[in-house]
Amino acid sequence: MLNTPATMLTEIELFSKAIRQQPKQKSTRRYHEFICENIVGVIENTFPLFSETQSADDLNQLANEFIYYHGATEPEFHQIATEFVQFSQKRAEITPPLLKLIEYEWVTFNVEIAMERMDKVHPSWEEIAVQPDVFTLSCNSVMQLIEVPFLVEEDTVNFLSKDEDFVVYGVYRTKENIVVSQKLRNIDVAIIQLISQTPKTTLAKAEQHIHTHLAGFDFMHWVHSFTQNQLITIQFLGDKHD
Structure with a gap:
């Protein structure tokens, strides 16, 4: 396998940093807005009860802060829900009851996507x-x-x-x-x-x-x-x- 050129790694790092910082440059800003919209979508779909407690502006602010501050441990897209829980646990502005609601919905989400299947044959x-x-x-x-x-x-x-x-x-x-x-x-x-x-x-x-x-x-x-x-x-x- 060929090693990624150092110049390319530097460019990717600079581009990622620019996206995190709500860029003013039009082309980069589009990427930021696209990612932010996807983060909001994940929050609304995975944490609907929590989302009901937040305004649209609040959710956008959360998504922007998540992008800017959170260094993902597993940055694959399907891990966003778990990463959002980890981000919320460190965010002082989220009250303990709301944090519990986020964790509850995360448990529900994990139960839904768990690979195990129930046995359909049971004794009478x-x-x-x-x-x-x-x-x-x-x-x-x-x-x-x-x-x-x-x-x-x-x-x-x-x-x-x-x-x-x-x-x-x-x-x-x-x-x-x-x-x-x-x-x-x-x-x-x-x-x-x-x-x-x-x-x-x-x-x-x-x-x-x-x-x-x-x-x-x-x-x-x-x-x-x-x-x-x-x-x-x-x-x-x-x-x-x-």
Whole structure:
């Protein structure tokens, strides 16, 4: 492979620097505006809830600051969303609640594009209920938990009034490739974490463990509900886990 001439590298560096600095020269300014428009497009499409909190001028300013200040760690175009999160985490002007919203939407985006696919074959609940000792529990393979200071209802965000208030969402994708964001209770989070930490535990052993700590809790009903919404997966003991 031939080495890039030093003069060309210098020219590329100068051209890139000029684009970052909102150039006045017409030809260079066109490149800057094109890149800025693309950055705004990525923000609006990947972070729509956050974008709703910003004016068009605010988004343009964010894009310009991103281009000028952010030294990308992975400058490929498809990495812009991740790079924008990293940029936002260092920008003092973005408040903690808005930063959490950006991170929440980034989690949603990553769940959507994750390569893993859900198994479409599941045992019937009748089989599971009869032989809980031959089935294992695992979490949805792309599920992520995130703690946030707001409630998400359809396409709106309602920020909680107190700084110490927060809720936990389980964000995952179904076998129909639909991204779901489910608000979870403390007990839900505790059981999900238990399942994540012991992925090969059988349904019978998990039920016994839960009953030791919460005698009145209907664990089987919980499992039935969470397998129906596909946050939890049940597999035959001999099957391979992802």
